Amino acid sequence: MDEYNQKIAEYYDVTLPYYKFFWSKDKERSAIHYGFWDSDTKSLNDALSNQNKFLADVAGINADDKVLDAGCGVGGSAIWLAKNKGARVVGITISQRQLQKAKKLADLHGVGDEVEFYLTDYTNTKFPNESFDVVWGIESICHAEVKKHFLQEAYRILKIGGRLIVADGFLLREPQSEREKKILQDFLDGFALLNLARVDQFKSAIESVGFTNIKFWDKTKEVEPSSKIMYKKVKLFYPLAKILNFLHIIPDLLIKNNNAGIAQRELLKSGLGGYGVFYAEK
Numbered sequence: 001m002d003e004y005n006q007k008i009a010e011y012y013d014v015t016l017p018y019y020k021f022f023w024s025k026d027k028e029r030s031a032i033h034y035g036f037w038d039s040d041t042k043s044l045n046d047a048l049s050n051q052n053k054f055l056a057d058v059a060g061i062n063a064d065d066k067v068l069d070a071g072c073g074v075g076g077s078a079i080w081l082a083k084n085k086g087a088r089v090v091g092i093t094i095s096q097r098q099l100q101k102a103k104k105l106a107d108l109h110g111v112g113d114e115v116e117f118y119l120t121d122y123t124n125t126k127f128p129n130e131s132f133d134v135v136w137g138i139e140s141i142c143h144a145e146v147k148k149h150f151l152q153e154a155y156r157i158l159k160i161g162g163r164l165i166v167a168d169g170f171l172l173r174e175p176q177s178e179r180e181k182k183i184l185q186d187f188l189d190g191f192a193l194l195n196l197a198r199v200d201q202f203k204s205a206i207e208s209v210g211f212t213n214i215k216f217w218d219k220t221k222e223v224e225p226s227s228k229i230m231y232k233k234v235k236l237f238y239p240l241a242k243i244l245n246f247l248h249i250i251p252d253l254l255i256k257n258n259n260a261g262i263a264q265r266e267l268l269k270s271g272l273g274g275y276g277v278f279y280a281e282k
């Protein structure tokens with residue numbers, strides 16, 4: 001694993017209990033993503049499931065499909081797809097701790113045979129050519145230093161007619177002021193990211209790899225309530241986090257993570273960043 005991926009792996013190994021405590025406590029959802037809210041959505045947990053449902057519907061995932069969950073976290077979406085769509089799912093992550101947790105959760109949900117998890121880089125999976133019907137990535141592809149490297153690998157391992165579905169944060173424009181540059185940098189540093197693609201750049205990269213029938217949905221409004229929840233939780237925890245960090249009880253990484261929790265709100269509010277879903281076919 002290269003140095004950058006090691007940092008990402010460390011980030012997810014360290015933050016695993018915090019994500020569990022502050023975000024998705026519910027074993028049923030176990031998601032590390034924003035979630036989509038509509039007028040009927042009553043809770044964060046429902047929003048987290050809504051997002052899986054939207055992506056699965058757009059990609060038309062069913063029991064005949066073999067899905068790669070590229071950057072699967074603790075396996076929440078993979079388990080959801082196996083239970084709700086009957087799909088066979090392979091989840092990959094670069095965090096050893098997430099891998100162990102994902103395997104345990106799949107067994108707990110009785111889908112240990114339908115879902116497999118591996119410690120593998122999504123830019124170099126070693127899976128055979130044309131071995132998946134769907135490649136799925138929720139808030140994971142943003143970590144790729146060169147997004148095209150993931151897209152090339154996805155194209156290689158998808159069958160002809162296979163579907164790509166990616167939900168992620170994107171830049172809507174380049175930062176202008178020093179303040180906007182700082183917001184973006186805090187966001188990147190605290191979430192273990194090197195860059196954030198602009199929507200148009202990501203679309204061009206998908207096209208250049210050879211995908212067709214590319215579609216995009218702007219979901220910024222639908223993640224707003226989750227963005228506010230994250231911001232409020234971070235603000236509440238911040239003073240305690242500072243004390244715990246001063247006492248060397250929690251690492252600097254978590255303070256940066258808190259800063260990112262604040263920056264993500266400002267990123268959306270300022271119109272510098274947004275959230276969207278890409279779909280494409282091979």
Ligand SMILES: C[S@@+](CC[C@H](N)C(=O)[O-])C[C@H]1O[C@@H](n2cnc3c(N)ncnc32)[C@H](O)[C@@H]1O
Pocket residue numbers: 005008009012030031032033070071072073074075076077092093094095098120121122123137138139140141143144
């Ligand atoms: C924010 S989490 C999202 C997890 C999951 N998709 C979800 O929605 O709950 C990002 C995930 O991307 C994974 N990831 C980052 N870079 C990766 C890479 N090069 N190969 C495989 N997974 C990677 C991390 O290990 C982590 O599981």
